[in-house]
Each structure stands twice: as structure tokens, then as C-alpha cells.
Amino acid sequence: DAGVIQSPRHEVTEMGQEVTLRCKPISGHDYLFWYRQTMMRGLELLIYFNNNVPIDDSGMPEDRFSAKMPNASFSTLKIQPSEPRDSAVYFCASSFGQATGELFFGEGSRLTVL
């Protein structure tokens, strides 16, 4: 079975540009999470969805960040406009069911904003 698929794996862009990161969760999973990983702050939960509905977006840094999940097999994380401090690895993860569900992570999207 395919795991969580993220694209692009690497993105280099200039400050002010729009960035869109994409995620395809594992089929049948009903929870989807977006995390950001930096050296300074470690792994931070940005937002998570249950059955395509955003449940908690309190980790989204500011209005420049937005996330959508139009259907069960696709989610996007958009940054507009991007800033150098947004440089990080962004992970998408999915899980099935309740709190005991294991999170399955994608390989991440490494974003560099110049």
C-alpha cells in the first residue's frame, strides 16, 4: 500500500511568492495532520482535519497560512506571501480512528524561502 504522499519534496522560492504544499493521505484514514519541523522549534502541529473538516488550527502561525481538505484523498497547505522564516520541513500525516491510532507520516516537503 502507498503511504502518505507529499509534493513537492523540495521547494525553493523567493520571499513574497505563494507556496502550495500537497498531501495525499492513506486511503481510509479519517484524520489528517500538518506539522512543521525546524531546528529551533522542533515539530509543531499546524492544523488537523477529521473527515475533511478542520478541527484545530490553533497552531497555524498567522493569516499567511491556510489549509484545505476538499476531499478525503487530498489536502493543501498554502503560504501567501512566503517569508524566509517559513523555511522548514512540512510534514503531512494521517491516521485512522481514535487516539490510539498511529500517525503515518509522509517524507516531508522541504521549503526554502530566499
Add this chain to the structure above:
Amino acid sequence: AQSVTQLDSQVPVFEEAPVELRCNYSSSVSVYLFWYVQYPNQGLQLLLKYLSGSTLVKGINGFEAEFNKSQTSFHLRKPSVHISDTAEYFCAVRPTSYGKLTFGQGTILTVHP
């Protein structure tokens, strides 16, 4: 709210030596506990988890962890490490009633020949 403290940011160890990676947590509600491993340029993979029952849980690759409720700890151990265990290890907690999975800052384990 929950918080996780991994007491060592880096742990160097020689091959075939035992290792313990320490994790303490704080929570006002009951939680489930997890250890994840991240190899370079990869996502995180679940090593093991504690949900209930026996406080000693065994995971993949020969790792085990012990839940100590009184000390709010969930330390990860392996009796004999291999070079291939070199990675970053993350302790995490999640409320039993569901909610955020909160990660610690990670411990980089480096196994030397």
C-alpha cells in the same frame, strides 16, 4: 495542555552498548504515549506505543519502553545498539479522549563503531 521533555538532545554511544533515551511528560488528563524515530531525510515512523496494560512495551528493532506513572516518564531503551539505529527519536503524548499529538524536542542518537 500536555508537554513533553526529552532530557538529552544528543546521545552518543558505541555499537553493541546499551542505550536509554529519557522522556518526561506533563498532562492534566490521561494520555497515551508514543516513541517515533526519524531517519535522515525521512518522515517519522512509530517505534512503540503505550495505551494501557503492562507498563513495559516492546516495539520494533529491539526497542522497549517503560511507562512510570508516578514519575510521569516513558524512557526508551535498547540493550545493544547497531550503527543503523543512528537517528533522531521523538517522544510524544496524546490525550486519551483524542486531540493533539504533542512531540518532545527530539534526541539524536549517534552510534559509533
